[in-house]
Amino acid sequence: MPNTLAEARQELALANQIVANEGIIDAFGHVSMRHPDDPRRYLLSRSRAPELVTPDDFIEYDLESQPLRDPGVGQYSERVIHGEIYKARPEVNSVCHHHCPAFMPLLATGTDYMPIFHLGAVGGVRPPFWDQRDEFGDTNMLVVRPEEGASLARALGKHWMVLMMRHGVTVAGTNVRDCVFRSVFSARNAEYQVRAMTVGSNIATLSAGETKLAGQISGKTTGLIRSWEYWSMRVANKTATPATGAKKAAAARVKAKRARTKAKPKRAAKRRR
Ligand SMILES: [Zn+2]
Incomplete structure (x- = not known):
């Protein structure tokens, strides 16, 4: 794990590149980390495709998702997703927001995520859905207002992943690598689940106990x-x-x-x- 801010920036840049290279994120989506020296701040890239992000692209934000100083560059509009989750969950130190194609069939139909192989357990037991429309009516679907981010963080609750209807997924982790691990393998699971559903309706999902035990694989x-x-x-x-x-x-x-x-x-x- 990174020991200095410079190492943290390098690791976070690589995290952004990895999730892009593994097909979880394209031009949109982002990975952030809580500031290693100040839990009341977080690091998020300036507005650019994650595959292109470098250690110099990160902007420091407070938990209200305001930059500490004028960055003079374009910023991601959905940064309140990160700030509000860091505010609500002190043990979360990294957040990934993505619109991975593998999840879209579940997000269009409100079909529950089901772990169907051991690594899919990283998504947890029945991760919750969040529908922006429920609380905010018609919007442009982007999560940009603090109250929208706070609502999403409430829906996430104590889970590690929240499914956003007709939009995407937000994943939390105890650190950057944990967050990337959850993001990649939950997306693989979603892909396999949707494929399995085209083969038959009798899908042998992991039990709640198996999901809990297999979900600890990355840490143990x-x-x-x-x-x-x-x-x-x-x-x-x-x-x-x-x-x-x-x-x-x-x-x-x-x-x-x-x-x-x-x-x-x-x-x-x-x-x-
Ligand atoms: Zn989004």
């Missing part, structure tokens, strides 16, 4: 570290040109190894194969 095994390393490598390989590819990929491997060694608990090191 090396799965999170392994996934982060894999996704980081895919980003590095994608951005490498043929001339510089091998050099950049080798540098990324060294960097990932250093991060892994730093983050790896001793007991986990013994289990790793």
Whole structure:
């Protein structure tokens, strides 16, 4: 995990690139993190496609989602999603908001998310829906007013994911990597669930107990570290040109190894194969 603000900015930039590279986010959507030195602030990129985000793009916001200083650049309009969740959930340190295509059939029909494989458990047991129309009537569907963000945060409650009707999904995590892990594998699960529903109506979902136990996988095994390393490598390989590819990929491997060694608990090191 990052120790300094500079490392935090690097990790958050990579998180944005990963969720884009894994097909969760396209031109829209964003990943934020609570400020590592001040829990009353958070970091969110200026308005640009997440795949292009760099460590220099982040703006510091207070929990009212106001920038600490005039950034002089365009800002995301839906930043209250992040600020209001950080305000309501002190244990949440990263938020991802996305409009992943895999979820759209569920969001158009109000069909419950069902974990159908072990990693799909990261979405939790019956994550709630939120319909902006219920409280705010006809809107342009963007969550831009503080009261809209607060309403979404209330709907999220103690869950880790809230499904936004006709719009997208918002995922919370205890840190950036946890949030990315939940975002990627819940989207994979949604894709498999919708496919399974086209095959038959008798879907063997995980039980509530299985969902709870399998949902702890990322925190209790090396799965999170392994996934982060894999996704980081895919980003590095994608951005490498043929001339510089091998050099950049080798540098990324060294960097990932250093991060892994730093983050790896001793007991986990013994289990790793
Ligand atoms: Zn949105």
